[in-house]
Amino acid sequence: MIDVDALIDTVLTKAGAAADAAEVFYDSSESRPVEFENNKLKYVATKSGRGVGLRVIQDGHIGFSSTSDLNRIDELVKNALESAKFGQEAKFEFPSNCEPADVKSYDENVSAFTTREMTELGQGAIDQVLDKYPDVQCTAHVSTAISDERVANTNGLDVGHRSTTFSIDLTALAVNDDGLLWVGDGRAGSRLLTDAAPLSRKVVSDLDRAKVEATISTGTYPTIFTPDAMATLLISLSQGVNGKLVQKGASPLVGRLGEQIVDERVSALDDALIDYAASSAPHDTEGLASTRTPLIENGVLKNFLFDLQTAGILGTKPTGNGLRGYGSQPAPGHNNTVVSPGDTPFEEMLHDIKHGLLVDSVLGGGMSNTLAGELSVNVELGFLIQNGSLAGRVKNCMIFGNVYDLMKDGIAAIGDTPEMKSSLSVPPFCFKGISVAAQ
Amino acid sequence: MIDRIRKALGAGSADYIEIRVQEAGATSVQYTGKELESIGRRTRLGGSVRAMVKGGWGFASFNEVEELPRFVEAACAQARLVKRDPTGLAPVEPATDHVVAKPEVDPRQIPLEQKQALCERYNNTILAMPKIQTSSVVYRDSTVVEHLVTTDGAELVQETCFTGTMAMAVAKDGTNVQRAYDSVGDVRGYQIVEGRDEVCEKVAQRAIDLLSAEPPEAGPHTVVLDSKLCGVFVHEAFGHLSEADFIHENERLKKMMSIGRRFGPDALCICDDPSAPGEAGYYAYDAEGTRGTKTYLIRGGVLTSRLHSRETAAMMNEPPTGNARCLTYGFVPIVRMSNTYMEPRQYPFEQLLEGVDDGIYAIGAIGGQTDMEMFTFSAEEAYEIKNGKLGRKLRDVVLTGNVFQTLANIERIGNDFSMHGGLGGCGKGGQSPLRVSDGGPSVRIRNVVVGGR
Numbered sequence: 001m002i003d004v005d006a007l008i009d010t011v012l013t014k015a016g017a018a019a020d021a022a023e024v025f026y027d028s029s030e031s032r033p034v035e036f037e038n039n040k041l042k043y044v045a046t047k048s049g050r051g052v053g054l055r056v057i058q059d060g061h062i063g064f065s066s067t068s069d070l071n072r073i074d075e076l077v078k079n080a081l082e083s084a085k086f087g088q089e090a091k092f093e094f095p096s097n098c099e100p101a102d103v104k105s106y107d108e109n110v111s112a113f114t115t116r117e118m119t120e121l122g123q124g125a126i127d128q129v130l131d132k133y134p135d136v137q138c139t140a141h142v143s144t145a146i147s148d149e150r151v152a153n154t155n156g157l158d159v160g161h162r163s164t165t166f167s168i169d170l171t172a173l174a175v176n177d178d179g180l181l182w183v184g185d186g187r188a189g190s191r192l193l194t195d196a197a198p199l200s201r202k203v204v205s206d207l208d209r210a211k212v213e214a215t216i217s218t219g220t221y222p223t224i225f226t227p228d229a230m231a232t233l234l235i236s237l238s239q240g241v242n243g244k245l246v247q248k249g250a251s252p253l254v255g256r257l258g259e260q261i262v263d264e265r266v267s268a269l270d271d272a273l274i275d276y277a278a279s280s281a282p283h284d285t286e287g288l289a290s291t292r293t294p295l296i297e298n299g300v301l302k303n304f305l306f307d308l309q310t311a312g313i314l315g316t317k318p319t320g321n322g323l324r325g326y327g328s329q330p331a332p333g334h335n336n337t338v339v340s341p342g343d344t345p346f347e348e349m350l351h352d353i354k355h356g357l358l359v360d361s362v363l364g365g366g367m368s369n370t371l372a373g374e375l376s377v378n379v380e381l382g383f384l385i386q387n388g389s390l391a392g393r394v395k396n397c398m399i400f401g402n403v404y405d406l407m408k409d410g411i412a413a414i415g416d417t418p419e420m421k422s423s424l425s426v427p428p429f430c431f432k433g434i435s436v437a438a439q
Numbered sequence: 440m441i442d443r444i445r446k447a448l449g450a451g452s453a454d455y456i457e458i459r460v461q462e463a464g465a466t467s468v469q470y471t472g473k474e475l476e477s478i479g480r481r482t483r484l485g486g487s488v489r490a491m492v493k494g495g496w497g498f499a500s501f502n503e504v505e506e507l508p509r510f511v512e513a514a515c516a517q518a519r520l521v522k523r524d525p526t527g528l529a530p531v532e533p534a535t536d537h538v539v540a541k542p543e544v545d546p547r548q549i550p551l552e553q554k555q556a557l558c559e560r561y562n563n564t565i566l567a568m569p570k571i572q573t574s575s576v577v578y579r580d581s582t583v584v585e586h587l588v589t590t591d592g593a594e595l596v597q598e599t600c601f602t603g604t605m606a607m608a609v610a611k612d613g614t615n616v617q618r619a620y621d622s623v624g625d626v627r628g629y630q631i632v633e634g635r636d637e638v639c640e641k642v643a644q645r646a647i648d649l650l651s652a653e654p655p656e657a658g659p660h661t662v663v664l665d666s667k668l669c670g671v672f673v674h675e676a677f678g679h680l681s682e683a684d685f686i687h688e689n690e691r692l693k694k695m696m697s698i699g700r701r702f703g704p705d706a707l708c709i710c711d712d713p714s715a716p717g718e719a720g721y722y723a724y725d726a727e728g729t730r731g732t733k734t735y736l737i738r739g740g741v742l743t744s745r746l747h748s749r750e751t752a753a754m755m756n757e758p759p760t761g762n763a764r765c766l767t768y769g770f771v772p773i774v775r776m777s778n779t780y781m782e783p784r785q786y787p788f789e790q791l792l793e794g795v796d797d798g799i800y801a802i803g804a805i806g807g808q809t810d811m812e813m814f815t816f817s818a819e820e821a822y823e824i825k826n827g828k829l830g831r832k833l834r835d836v837v838l839t840g841n842v843f844q845t846l847a848n849i850e851r852i853g854n855d856f857s858m859h860g861g862l863g864g865c866g867k868g869g870q871s872p873l874r875v876s877d878g879g880p881s882v883r884i885r886n887v888v889v890g891g892r
Contacts, residue, residue, distance in 0.1 A: 038688040044517040045498035047769060049485070064477060068502050069462075069484035076482075083479030086468075086555045115520060137689050175691040179843065180812040218658045248472040248573040252614040329477050364815030367806035368837055371609070372616040376837035376890035378808075378815045396813060398839050400657065400890035404614070437657035437890050 091312030214392030342414025495521025533592030542628030593728030670877030719860025
């Protein structure tokens with residue numbers, strides 16, 4: 001076992017003697033994944049990892065290094081100091097204390113969950129799919145993890161927290177003469193999940209509704225994005241509010257705080273304070289207390305997300321969004337993203353469409369010019385809507401458009417029921433017209 | 440180290456045990472905009488044990504290399520929890536070797552000052568251009584020494600030394616933001632990252648030009664792909680489908696992917712070759728100690744082979760190809776590509792355009808993704824082709840296709856050829872980015888669906 005207190009003390013003492021200020025970040029995790037392949041258990045694993053990152057400020061400049069070899073602390077200090085000779089000017093001081101936010105991110109049931117229980121849960125989920133579809137090939141992962149994070153600096157800060165992660169995913173592959181069909185579902189959070197039936201039900205329901213194939217021709221159609229598909233759409237907005245891209249002037253949202261950038265029905269916030277959510281934590285990795293930061297309120301841009309350095313450069317307040325692993329310096333990142341629900345039930349959304357599309361998962365997300373809002377993806381799992389009901393799977397087509405335009409003038413309705421499977425809570429959205437390119 | 444690992448093998452009992460210990464060191468420099476965002480060296484040490492009992496696997500990864508025997512025991516105990524059909528592993532010649540990296544110019548001998556100065560110069564070149572809002576210039580070298588010992592007799596020390604750089608430019612005009620980038624990266628040595636001033640200028644110019652480019656007309660088009668995009672196409676549209684871990688246990692997939700099935704025209708040959716010297720995906724032995732060799736996946740348009748680990752080779756009763764790879768010691772080896780490419784043929788570029796009345800010439804790759812049947816890949820820039828001639832510049836060209844149709848739609852294969860590595864890599868099963876290269880000639884394909892505006 002590693003004596004973390006002694007390690008932190010050693011690094012800070014050595015680095016503090018050599019540099020004007022120093023900060024040490026330590027993280028470690030122990031995970032126990034089990035993996036099912038072709039409907040059966042294949043791997044039982046344990047993965048442990050830890051390391052230490054050292055950030056120093058010397059003559060006003062930032063230096064950084066990291067290692068997972070704890071016998072090489074002197075080299076770590078030397079490397080960090082060497083890096084400070086070139087590093088960028090520090091526009092912040094290390095915080096001297098932290099009042100961690102009150103949020104639950106540890107569930108002892110996760111650490112107590114046995115390998116046997118994990119394999120039963122995974123096999124149970126697979127068997128429920130095989131009951132209905134004996135010919136499909138299922139893959140599943142169930143994993144528990146315990147992580148420790150600790151940040152301390154020469155200004156006196158020393159905070160840390162322990163969190164658990166529980167995740168499960170289930171994928172089924174159906175093969176027929178026309179090609180392949182992948183359907184899947186997953187959950188991740190801090191709390192133990194002992195009922196995998198919702199995942200199996202989602203997989204079975206997708207297999208049910210994809211049995212029939214339908215065709216769609218190039219054109220513009222009213223389109224519903226499920227919460228899963230909305231994740232791809234939201235990449236552009238996440239990048240737009242990222243403090244690093246704002247500081248560099250690359251975000252198209254620079255200079256638009258207070259401006260209405262999307263439909264007034266849209267509100268979204270960054271929230272690290274949801275008990276047991278996948279990206280909740282009492283403080284960020286620089287030792288700033290976690291908070292809730294409104295990003296968009298009634299369509300109006302409210303805030304960007306910053307770490308210490310980006311906020312310092314822009315002369316604004318950090319938002320507690322400095323995220324990292326031990327191997328890299330902090331950078332602004334998202335905690336949980338919560339998009340407010342609207343008032344339209346899903347059934348009503350569907351009912352209102354005579355001829356349109358339902359998109360559930362896409363291929364190639366994030367690979368277009370997402371910064372500018374450009375969306376151009378293959379419809380991996382999507383369905384034709386005819387007279388208010390699903391009329392078969394469509395494939396070999398693309399959907400495209402600009403996310404900023406779609407979110408501003410293109411929204412027909414926002415669903416009343418958000419889904420939160422991991423760190424994103426979002427309802428389904430219905431757009432008036434999405435462009436489709438087909439053969 | 441090898442002696443210590445060999446000794447630790449005795450701590451557990453299983454049908455097969457494999458121990459890996461990696462010592463790694465890396466240097467990186469990153470400019471973003473005006474700021475030197477990060478610079479410095481880091482070190483890593485860690486290992487993993489993989490054990491198989493009657494076809495079931497246990498795996499343990501860790502940093503505490505001094506406690507190796509404990510993890511051997513744990514992995515063997517975990518393997519016994521898995522009840523599976525005993526299929527075994529395909530036999531390979533037990534390799535004992537010490538492979539030393541031979542970069543032409545060794546990046547470890549270059550002072551950090553020089554790497555920083557190089558990046559600064561490239562970054563300034565980009566920022567000096569008009570309308571450039573921000574930039575990113577990254578340099579990275581990493582050296583990994585991997586020790587591998589297995590109960591099947593492999594005893595290997597392999598050193599890999601990778602060097603690469605990436606330049607990106609962001610041009611902005613109002614809310615119109617356009618990006619362009621270029622990256623090189625392979626195991627040839629430090630010299631490959633030098634002398635790229637002109638490349639950086641071109642990257643910035645491309646971003647600027649994209650501001651006034653227009654999106655393509657959506658729908659099916661005849662497309663000509665340049666060498667780089669051809670590589671991504673080969674990787675996404677076919678490479679992943681040829682990885683045997685995907686097909687080995689599914690009767691329908693085995694039938695769909697039976698050797699001899701026709702996928703494309705007679706002129707089509709697709710290969711994977713880990714032994715290609717200097718390329719980003721180069722290795723002498725894979726993560727199971729199998730020698731990496733060239734494999735023809737498609738020859739004469741017909742499926743001839745696929746990529747295997749020892750396990751998938753045993754299950755399909757085919758020879759192992761040396762394609763089991765893991766990202767780092769923290770991951771289990773799975774079937775992966777290395778250097779994947781389409782062989783060139785006779786057509787000069789003009790003849791690829793010839794006879795295309797209304798098409799798209801797509802250049803470079805931002806990325807690609809596949810679900811094994813459908814795939815997408817995005818071009819960095821593009822031009823329309825009108826009556827056999829290049830026309831106006833296009834942006835946001837993303838192409839999609841279906842592997843069972845698109846390979847058959849290849850019309851003409853060019854006579855040029857290049858391979859492309861870089862700082863990016865391939866992602867599969869949560870293991871990303873794995874260093875790979877892909878490439879080929881320029882190629883013309885009909886009826887490819889393009890998204891647009």
